[in-house]
Amino acid sequence: ECFKKKKKQPTATLTVQLTLACVSAPQLFYSFFKSLVGKDVVVELKNDLSICGTLHSVDQYLNIKLTDISVTDPEKYPHMLSVKNCFIRGSVVRYVQLPADEVDTQLLQDAARKEAMQQKQ
Amino acid sequence: MVLLKNLHPPTEGVRHEQAETTAVLDGQRLGCGTLYVAETRLSWFDSSGLGFSLEYPSIGLHAISRDVSAYPQEHLYVMVNGKLNKENEAEMAEKAADDDDDGSSDGGDDDEDEGAITEIRFVPSDKAALESMFSAMCECQALHPDPEDDDSDNDFEGEEYDVEEAEAEHGHADIPTFYTCDEGLSALTQEGQATLERLEGMLAESVAQQYHMAGVRTEETKAEFEDGMEVDTAAMEAGQFEDADVEHCRLTVRHKQLHLKIAVQ
Numbered sequence: 001e002c003f004k005k006k007k008k009q010p011t012a013t014l015t016v017q018l019t020l021a022c023v024s025a026p027q028l029f030y031s032f033f034k035s036l037v038g039k040d041v042v043v044e045l046k047n048d049l050s051i052c053g054t055l056h057s058v059d060q061y062l063n064i065k066l067t068d069i070s071v072t073d074p075e076k077y078p079h080m081l082s083v084k085n086c087f088i089r090g091s092v093v094r095y096v097q098l099p100a101d102e103v104d105t106q107l108l109q110d111a112a113r114k115e116a117m118q119q120k121q
Numbered sequence: 122m123v124l125l126k127n128l129h130p131p132t133e134g135v136r137h138e139q140a141e142t143t144a145v146l147d148g149q150r151l152g153c154g155t156l157y158v159a160e161t162r163l164s165w166f167d168s169s170g171l172g173f174s175l176e177y178p179s180i181g182l183h184a185i186s187r188d189v190s191a192y193p194q195e196h197l198y199v200m201v202n203g204k205l206n207k208e209n210e211a212e213m214a215e216k217a218a219d220d221d222d223d224g225s226s227d228g229g230d231d232d233e234d235e236g237a238i239t240e241i242r243f244v245p246s247d248k249a250a251l252e253s254m255f256s257a258m259c260e261c262q263a264l265h266p267d268p269e270d271d272d273s274d275n276d277f278e279g280e281e282y283d284v285e286e287a288e289a290e291h292g293h294a295d296i297p298t299f300y301t302c303d304e305g306l307s308a309l310t311q312e313g314q315a316t317l318e319r320l321e322g323m324l325a326e327s328v329a330q331q332y333h334m335a336g337v338r339t340e341e342t343k344a345e346f347e348d349g350m351e352v353d354t355a356a357m358e359a360g361q362f363e364d365a366d367v368e369h370c371r372l373t374v375r376h377k378q379l380h381l382k383i384a385v386q
Contacts, residue, residue, distance in 0.1 A: 047237070080184075081188065083187075083198055087184065
């Protein structure tokens with residue numbers, strides 16, 4: 001869905017599934033998001049609302065604070081227009097879209113694999 | 122006219138109390154009253170004692186609204202998952218949030234529409250209090266994380282991957298027992314803790330790099346994505362995307378597993 005909103009159509013979607021079970025998955029996410037503070041992200045909620053903003057902070061439950069937000073579909077959600085900063089409950093987040101050049105995917109893959117192997121022991 | 126229940130304001134754990142606060146629920150003014158940001162729940166009562174309360178897990182988002190050209194007064198904006206029913210506000214919102222499907226829910230909020238929300242604005246007469254109101258809500262939200270529950274991930278759309286199947290096919294053992302965030306750290310072995318620290322270090326040091334596709338783990342896939350795009354696995358050879366412009370990535374937690382989706386040009 002989010003791809004349709006983009007101006008350019010991606011030619012392929014590559015999915016990297018990083019299998020990372022149990023305890024360290026939330027921790028890895030927390031660490032990962034901490035490293036993204038200050039970057040621009042788009043948070044898509046489970047109710048389909050998408051919010052662009054700068055990642056201000058994240059906690060261990062992946063509650064997210066965004067600043068300087070804008071709503072990607074203001075016609076559907078006009079009430080958010082006047083909001084600059086918000087707190088988003090982690091449990092309502094469906095996706096966090098990241099600018100690709102902010103993500104060291106290789107590092108993330110490596111980190112996740114190592115962690116998965118660690119957990120298997 | 123929304124019927125308000127006659128409840129009692131909380132007496133304990135009130136992080137912030139704001140009198141002379143008007144509540145507007147889905148555009149309907151409920152009158153002037155007092156907002157209580159308590160550790161157990163968020164509630165509002167007017168001078169006659171009628172009001173409503175919200176459970177924090179049902180509150181998806183809250184924010185300070187300051188742009189008076191969009192809404193004439195500065196206020197605290199609260200987005201509640203689900204629709205508030207006249208009879209059973211907090212309970213309804215929570216049921217909608219939990220996506221509970223044992224039996225039918227009261228009041229017939231049967232559409233189970235994840236998109237259904239209730240927008241509430243709390244307009245204090247004292248605008249300077251908005252920051253405190255906002256912060257108090259943030260703090261209280263952190264007190265109510267979701268319970269560790271596999272089913273809570275079920276409202277992701279579709280079965281993008283059957284991760285258990287993928288695990289099995291790759292010869293992995295059963296998925297280990299899950300720990301809550303709180304327990305997890307203490308349950309880590311020394312090695313696990315060292316790994317976590319190393320990970321945190323690695324992630325903290327990471328800088329934007331040229332995107333390399335070497336070593337991509339290709340999944341089984343006839344997996345369809347929720348946007349209907351199928352992956353051409355043949356294209357996922359190592360090195361294929363070295364020069365690609367990565368459009369964006371998506372990172373999501375699902376079934377306690379990390380899914381990273383990267384769209385490439």
